[in-house]
Amino acid sequence: MAEIPPSSTSGGYMYTDDGESRVKSHHVLLFVIIVGCLLLFHFRHKIAEAHDRYRTRTRSQNGFYNRxxxxxxxxxxxxxxxxxxxxxxxxxxxxxxxxxxxxxxxxxxxxxxxxxxxxxxxxxxxxxxxxxxxxxxxxxxxxxxxxxx
Known part of the structure; x- marks a missing residue:
């Protein structure tokens, strides 16, 4: 299926000759990054707790507490x-x-x-x-x- 070259661009959408609109890929990437940052901010306490558990487990396996x-x-x-x-x-x-x-x-x-x-x-x-x-x-x-x- 051959793609029809775009005839006009408006805002974040590309319009083709047949009237279909497509979102530009950099806008999708920006949206994914913003949602990811919001999720990281929302779950920051759980992430910190998981990181502390990982560090403690790693230290105990390396013999830090045995010294x-x-x-x-x-x-x-x-x-x-x-x-x-x-x-x-x-x-x-x-x-x-x-x-x-x-x-x-x-x-x-x-x-x-x-x-x-x-x-x-x-x-x-x-x-x-x-x-x-x-x-x-x-x-x-x-x-x-x-x-x-």
Missing amino acids: LSSFQDDVLRGFSSSNFDLEGNIESNDPRKGLSEEAKLEIEVIMNAKGKSFDEARLEYTQSELGRNGIHNDGLPNDPKLVTF
């Missing part, structure tokens, strides 16, 4: 004392995965470099963290506008 330590590992590495006893966490089957990795690394560096006990190293680490956050060793903020009664 996290437990309170038992922390006790074995010396991160426990009479003042900071982790045995209660172990006995109560605490669901958390142990102490913060960053804090443990810094405390371990302090213990090894300065020959301090765990409690002394933990105190020094805590005071340095307070200082980084603008809090004096006594617990008061270093804000010059602070008024206490």
